[in-house]
Amino acid sequence: MIKLTAEEEAILRGDHGRLQQKALENIVLYAEALGAEELCKVTKATLGLGAQPYLNTIQSDDYNKIFSRVYMCTDEILDINNNKFSEDCFCMTCTENCDTDDYEEVGQTQDFFEKNKAFLEIARRAGVSMGSTCVPYLIGWLPLKGEHFVTTESSNAMFCNSLLGACGNPDGIEASAWSSICGRTPKWGLHCPENRYATHEFRIECKADTITDWDVIGYTIGRLLPAGGLPILTGDFAYPSTAEIKQLFATIATTSGAVMCHILGMTPEAPTMEIATGGKGVVETIAVTESDYRQSFDMLCDAGSSEVQMVSLGCPHYSLEEIQDVARYLRGKKVKTGLKLHIWTAYPIKEMARASGHLAVIEDAGGRLLTSSCPIMVGDSVVKGVKGVALDGAKQAHYIRSMSDAAVYYGDKFRCLDTAISGKWSR
Numbered sequence: 001m002i003k004l005t006a007e008e009e010a011i012l013r014g015d016h017g018r019l020q021q022k023a024l025e026n027i028v029l030y031a032e033a034l035g036a037e038e039l040c041k042v043t044k045a046t047l048g049l050g051a052q053p054y055l056n057t058i059q060s061d062d063y064n065k066i067f068s069r070v071y072m073c074t075d076e077i078l079d080i081n082n083n084k085f086s087e088d089c090f091c092m093t094c095t096e097n098c099d100t101d102d103y104e105e106v107g108q109t110q111d112f113f114e115k116n117k118a119f120l121e122i123a124r125r126a127g128v129s130m131g132s133t134c135v136p137y138l139i140g141w142l143p144l145k146g147e148h149f150v151t152t153e154s155s156n157a158m159f160c161n162s163l164l165g166a167c168g169n170p171d172g173i174e175a176s177a178w179s180s181i182c183g184r185t186p187k188w189g190l191h192c193p194e195n196r197y198a199t200h201e202f203r204i205e206c207k208a209d210t211i212t213d214w215d216v217i218g219y220t221i222g223r224l225l226p227a228g229g230l231p232i233l234t235g236d237f238a239y240p241s242t243a244e245i246k247q248l249f250a251t252i253a254t255t256s257g258a259v260m261c262h263i264l265g266m267t268p269e270a271p272t273m274e275i276a277t278g279g280k281g282v283v284e285t286i287a288v289t290e291s292d293y294r295q296s297f298d299m300l301c302d303a304g305s306s307e308v309q310m311v312s313l314g315c316p317h318y319s320l321e322e323i324q325d326v327a328r329y330l331r332g333k334k335v336k337t338g339l340k341l342h343i344w345t346a347y348p349i350k351e352m353a354r355a356s357g358h359l360a361v362i363e364d365a366g367g368r369l370l371t372s373s374c375p376i377m378v379g380d381s382v383v384k385g386v387k388g389v390a391l392d393g394a395k396q397a398h399y400i401r402s403m404s405d406a407a408v409y410y411g412d413k414f415r416c417l418d419t420a421i422s423g424k425w426s427r
């Protein structure tokens with residue numbers, strides 16, 4: 001039996017309208033299924049919205065019908081056009097299936113692009129802010145210590161739990177929508193302090209000096225972490241930078257179900273091993289060796305060399321600093337004719353890159369700065385006709401294999417940029 005506050009009882013009675021009532025009904029059912037005994041107030045949310053391809057199963061362009069059936073899980077048609085998401089929860093869009101401005105560059109149709117815009121416009125009018133990124137923490141969506149959030153992006157959940165001390169689980173797009181509307185989520189998983197303790201120590205014995213190293217280390221930790229484990233990193237390494245942490249957390253969440261990771265002495269809930277483990281100690285210590293690192297690298301990067309038709313950078317989305325690295329490297333160089341160089345970021349960051357002069361340098365070289373999506377979210381159309389692709393994000397290198405038969409090459413951004421210039425990946 002879920003314990004509800006007076007405010008929650010009022011929402012369930014329908015005092016705040018049918019949409020909020022239905023959202024809370026769903027959250028209560030969800031909480032019961034999870035065995036949660038109460039709900040917690042959610043003050044930040046990121047949501048998967050727009051024209052997601054699986055919405056086509058409803059075979060309708062009526063967004064009220066689509067939203068009711070898919071997001072709210074009901075045959076009753078709820079009116080999203082005249083309703084608001086929770087005013088106490090800062091709701092922002094997660095990555096979408098389209099770039100903000102262009103559809104031809106990624107092989108999509110104008111119809112799909114316009115439909116995506118129309119669906120997002122309905123969400124905007126309902127109170128959802130347009131951020132459309134997997135790195136909302138870089139553009140002002142920033143839950144702090146003890147704050148409860150929901151998100152559809154696992155790498156975001158990992159970053160906010162681990163580095164910021166905020167509390168949240170990655171949810172499906174439906175549960176995130178319910179929470180965004182009624183401002184509540186079941187108190188379970190990482191919303192509960194007792195589930196935030198480290199269980200597995202990962203002693204880093206391999207190189208840990210670059211962004212790519214941390215990307216591969218995260219991928220390796222995820223591979224070696226037993227199900228249900230929560231890692232803590234120890235070893236003789238310099239604390240990773242923001243860009244390195246971004247990669248580390250994205251890849252742990254790619255190869256495992258973990259959505260929190262402590263770094264001893266660095267992250268807020270791990271000042272000591274004793275505090276990080278709740279005084280219980282870890283159940284196992286696992287070394288990450290050079291050999292583990294090499295094995296992961298070989299899983300991510302195909303052997304040999306070949307012509308490459310596409311280079312895609314920015315998984316998770318690039319920060320302004322990473323875009324600056326690219327612009328500095330590309331200044332005075334030219335991308336091979338016919339090769340697509342895509343650099344993915346959030347559109348507020350693209351505007352900063354424009355104001356900083358980086359966008360002009362990248363475009364002069366023949367690259368494109370794209371926003372709000374990525375090859376995985378765009379889907380097959382972006383890799384159509386591509387026989388070789390080079391990427392600097394292990395998460396993307398991992399997933400793109402299921403979308404394409406292309407050779408997949410993985411390496412640091414400068415090696416990928418050299419490939420964009422020469423048109424060939426060389427081992």
Ligand code: F3S
Nearest residue numbers: 095134315316374376
């Ligand atoms: Fe972001 Fe797409 Fe990578 S959503 S984390 S760029 S797979």
